[in-house]
Amino acid sequence: MIVCIAEKPSVAKDIARIIGAHSSKNGYMEGNGYQVTWTFGHLCCLKEPNDYCDNWKHWSLAALPMLPPRFGIKLIDDEGIKRQFAIIEQLMQHADSIINCGDAGQEGELIQRWVMQKAQAKCPVKRLWISSMTDEAIREGFNKLKEQSAYEPLYLAGLSRAIGDWILGMNATRLYTLKYGKNRQVLSIGRVQTPTLALIVNRQKEIDNFKPETYWVLATIYRDTTFTATKGRFDKKEEGEAAFKTIEGEPFTVTDVQKKKGTEAPPKLYDLTSLQVDCNKKFGYSAEMTLNLIQSLYEKKYTTYPRVDTQYLSDDIYPKCPQTMNGLYQTKIQSKTVYAELIKPLGGKALKKSKKVFDSSKVTDHHAIIPTGVPPIGLSNMEENVFDLIARRFIAVFYDDCKFATTTVLGKVKEIEFKVSGKEILEPGWRDVYAKNQNEDDDTDEKTTDEERTLPTFIKGESGEHIPTLTEKQTTPPKHYTEATLLRAMETAGKFVNDEELRAALKENGIGRPSSRASIIETLFKRKYIQRNRKRIVATPLGIQLIDIIKEKLLTSCELTGIWEKKLRDIEHQKYDAAQFVNELKIQINQIVNDVLRDNSRQLG
Numbered sequence: 001m002i003v004c005i006a007e008k009p010s011v012a013k014d015i016a017r018i019i020g021a022h023s024s025k026n027g028y029m030e031g032n033g034y035q036v037t038w039t040f041g042h043l044c045c046l047k048e049p050n051d052y053c054d055n056w057k058h059w060s061l062a063a064l065p066m067l068p069p070r071f072g073i074k075l076i077d078d079e080g081i082k083r084q085f086a087i088i089e090q091l092m093q094h095a096d097s098i099i100n101c102g103d104a105g106q107e108g109e110l111i112q113r114w115v116m117q118k119a120q121a122k123c124p125v126k127r128l129w130i131s132s133m134t135d136e137a138i139r140e141g142f143n144k145l146k147e148q149s150a151y152e153p154l155y156l157a158g159l160s161r162a163i164g165d166w167i168l169g170m171n172a173t174r175l176y177t178l179k180y181g182k183n184r185q186v187l188s189i190g191r192v193q194t195p196t197l198a199l200i201v202n203r204q205k206e207i208d209n210f211k212p213e214t215y216w217v218l219a220t221i222y223r224d225t226t227f228t229a230t231k232g233r234f235d236k237k238e239e240g241e242a243a244f245k246t247i248e249g250e251p252f253t254v255t256d257v258q259k260k261k262g263t264e265a266p267p268k269l270y271d272l273t274s275l276q277v278d279c280n281k282k283f284g285y286s287a288e289m290t291l292n293l294i295q296s297l298y299e300k301k302y303t304t305y306p307r308v309d310t311q312y313l314s315d316d317i318y319p320k321c322p323q324t325m326n327g328l329y330q331t332k333i334q335s336k337t338v339y340a341e342l343i344k345p346l347g348g349k350a351l352k353k354s355k356k357v358f359d360s361s362k363v364t365d366h367h368a369i370i371p372t373g374v375p376p377i378g379l380s381n382m383e384e385n386v387f388d389l390i391a392r393r394f395i396a397v398f399y400d401d402c403k404f405a406t407t408t409v410l411g412k413v414k415e416i417e418f419k420v421s422g423k424e425i426l427e428p429g430w431r432d433v434y435a436k437n438q439n440e441d442d443d444t445d446e447k448t449t450d451e452e453r454t455l456p457t458f459i460k461g462e463s464g465e466h467i468p469t470l471t472e473k474q475t476t477p478p479k480h481y482t483e484a485t486l487l488r489a490m491e492t493a494g495k496f497v498n499d500e501e502l503r504a505a506l507k508e509n510g511i512g513r514p515s516s517r518a519s520i521i522e523t524l525f526k527r528k529y530i531q532r533n534r535k536r537i538v539a540t541p542l543g544i545q546l547i548d549i550i551k552e553k554l555l556t557s558c559e560l561t562g563i564w565e566k567k568l569r570d571i572e573h574q575k576y577d578a579a580q581f582v583n584e585l586k587i588q589i590n591q592i593v594n595d596v597l598r599d600n601s602r603q604l605g
Contacts, residue, residue, distance in 0.1 A: 001033065001091075001096055002033055002034050002096060003034075003035045003092055004016075004019070004034055004035070004128075005036075005037050005038065005039065005088065005098065005099070005102070006039075007038065007039055007041060008039075011101070012036050012037060013029065014133060014138065015128075015138060016029035016034070016036040020032030021035065021036045026087065027087035027088075036101075037087060038084075039084070039102075039112070040081065040084065041111065042076065042111055042114075043075060043084070043085050043111070043114070044111075044117075045073065045074065046071055046073055046162055046163065049066050051074060052068050064174060064175055064593045065589045066171055066174075067586050073118060085118070085119070088119055089119040089120075093120070095121065097124045098123055098125045098126070099127070099128055099142075100112045100113075100116075100128065100148060101128045103307070104130060105305075105366070105515070106572075107158065107307075109154050109155045110159060125148035126145040126147065127146040127150065127151055128142065130305075131304050131367060132303075133298060133300075134374055137372075153571060153573065154365075156572075160567075160581045160582060161564075163585075164191065164564060164581070164585050165190065167582075167585050167586065168189070168589060169191070171592075172189035172190075172555065172589070173189050175189075175592070176189055176550070179597070180549050189555060191561055192561060193524055194547075194550070194556055195493070195555075195558050196486070196520055196521070197524055197529050197547060199489055199490075199493075199558075200530055200537055200543070201539045202547075203481055204539040207477045210477035210478070212474040212475050212476070214473070215234060215235055215475070216240035216471065217234075217240075217471045218234070218240055218470055219468070219471065220252060220418060220466045220467060221467040221469070222411065222466040222467075223456055223458075223464070224456070225456060227252075227409070227418035227419060228419060229243070229417065231417070240470050241470065246413075246414050246416060247413035247414055248468055252412075252464060252465070252466035254460055254462045255412045256408075256410040257410075257458050257460050258407070258409075259406070260405065260406050261405050262405070264402040264404065264429075265356055265430075266356075266397045266399055266401070266430035268311035268312075268368075269370060269394065270368060271310055271311050271368060272294070272306055272308055272515065273309070273487050273488070275290060275306075277484040279385070279389070280484035281484045282389075283382075285382070286521075286522070287517060287518035287522075288519065288521070288522050289382075290518070291515070293382055293386045294369065296383060297376075297383060297386060302372060303370065303372060304366070304367065304368075304369055304371075305369075307366075307513075307514060308365075308366045308368060309514045310362055310363050310364070310367060310368055312358070312359045312367065313368055314367050315358050315360045316360075317367060317370075318353055321351050322351060323373050324371055324372065324373035324394070325346065325373075328371055331375040331376060331391070332375070333376075333379075333387075334384075338388070339392075342433050346398055371391050392433050395433050399429050399430035402425065402427065402428055402430055402431050403425075404423055404425050404426055406423050409422075409455060409458045422454055423453065423454075480536035480537060482535045482536060482537060483535075486521065487517055487521075490512060490520075491510040491511075493511045493561070528540055528542055551595065552595060552596070
């Protein structure tokens with residue numbers, strides 16, 4: 001008998017239906033030589049400190065650092081989990097072979113491997129690796145099963161990440177709580193959550209300590225168009241007034257008119273982070289909410305695998321795109337074929353294949369998030385919103401570039417130069433996909449500026465009257481993070497790191513994985529280190545105190561996670577040894593413990 005193990009009951013039932021396991025049993029489906037069972041996400045976890053020795057049951061500085069000679073796993077203490085695991089264990093003990101049908105990613109690999117280890121499975125194991133849950137994808141995946149051994153490096157990277165987080169989190173949390181928390185406040189430290197909190201706290205301090213500065217801007221209105229002086233910012237009012245008097249009553253002359261044509265490519269397809277960013281900006285959805293919605297769309301077969309960090313498609317997806325487009329053509333949202341009119345201009349010819357969309361070298365485990373082509377039915381309003389973003393983005397990448405003209409007009413009054421720019425859309429191209437969007441905000445990442453307007457026709461040498469203005473303004477503080485901007489900061493954390501190699505690692509990975517960033521932000525909320533003020537994210541006094549008290553700047557900087565991400569990526573690519581990674585962490589936590597124990601300078605207020 002072949003035992004298939006999926007990550008959720010709903011996924012298992014889809015797989016069972018496709019492979020002919022139609023007979024429903026207690027905790028599994030059976031038929032056609034298969035038994036299909038499931039987990040509920042994580043059934044196992046790393047053992048806790050108290051599972052290793054009595055000395056670690058109670059929090060004590062003397063017991064630190066806690067470094068097990070060998071890390072073990074255990075079942076999560078839940079009756080439902082224990083019942084399901086007993087079923088899985090029995091099936092695996094009698095299996096001829098096993099097919100790992102877990103989510104095709106690092107976390108999915110870890111979840112299923114731990115279950116197989118705990119069940120002491122001894123038979124051969126194959127791997128089902130698919131990017132969507134459509135019937136076609138499942139059939140194709142079963143026809144092209146992989147060897148489990150091919151994913152050993154992926155598992156080792158996931159295991160190393162879990163062990164590393166345990167070593168740092170368990171030890172640093174107890175260390176800081178006992179040393180500075182006065183036994184009344186747990187101070188949670190984590191490799192990803194602490195640098196993320198530091199980003200928010202540092203921004204908060206910049207805002208709190210910001211002192212606005214007054215300055216004056218010189219501009220003038222000529223032919224109902226506002227021109228700004230190219231050197232029109234004055235720190236002293238007297239200087240601005242002197243410049244104002246110089247041009248007052250003097251004629252304005254157009255000195256140059258430049259018109260340049262340009263093109264704007266369609267926005268890239270969605271990865272998880274960019275989808276979370278847009279959903280937060282457009283609909284106010286939290287990162288966690290968006291992840292739950294896109295996971296639901298994936299499990300309902302309407303979109304592809306969501307936990308991705310690439311915005312490209314592999315070349316082998318291109319032949320399937322017409323079929324996907326046909327599915328969108330038939331899709332109805334609230335009884336309307338919302339995409340048919342957008343797809344018609346693409347009909348009758350081959351879909352454009354751009355290197356900005358199709359590039360196998362930019363795709364590792366999974367490609368960008370796109371529709372599967374299965375017309376969705378029964379979606380909630382929130383699911384419709386998320387699906388609509390993904391559908392429009394997919395359609396848009398096959399449209400032509402937007403063509404525009406940028407006009408820059410220079411003028412002069414006496415010796416003072418002025419400038420205005422405008423942008424005129426000549427051929428909207430992909431922008432047509434968003435022109436009739438039911439949401440009033442644009443779906444793209446580009447910024448709308450004052451320059452996106454058509455200017456009157458100006459002729460070099462023309463001259464006339466104008467109305468000068470001198471406006472008093474003040475510098476403004478940095479903006480508070482929103483979930484959208486915080487996700488972007490986590491994704492591009494490399495800019496906060498000086499070391500070039502680490503910056504490159506962070507550029508590829510950022511702080512945390514795309515799938516974990518939402519839960520990290522939620523954890524900071526739950527621990528009351530941050531709070532929401534409308535859409536703004538604000539650090540609480542407790543969060544600020546925690547960051548202030550951490551002397552080891554490696555714990556609060558993006559550098560630590562940059563080092564980790566590079567090494568974990570190298571483990572995945574078999575360029576670095578997992579055991580060495582763990583040993584280095586043990587040395588590092590020893591140093592941190594010793595440094596904190598020697599410090600007598602601070603207490604949490």
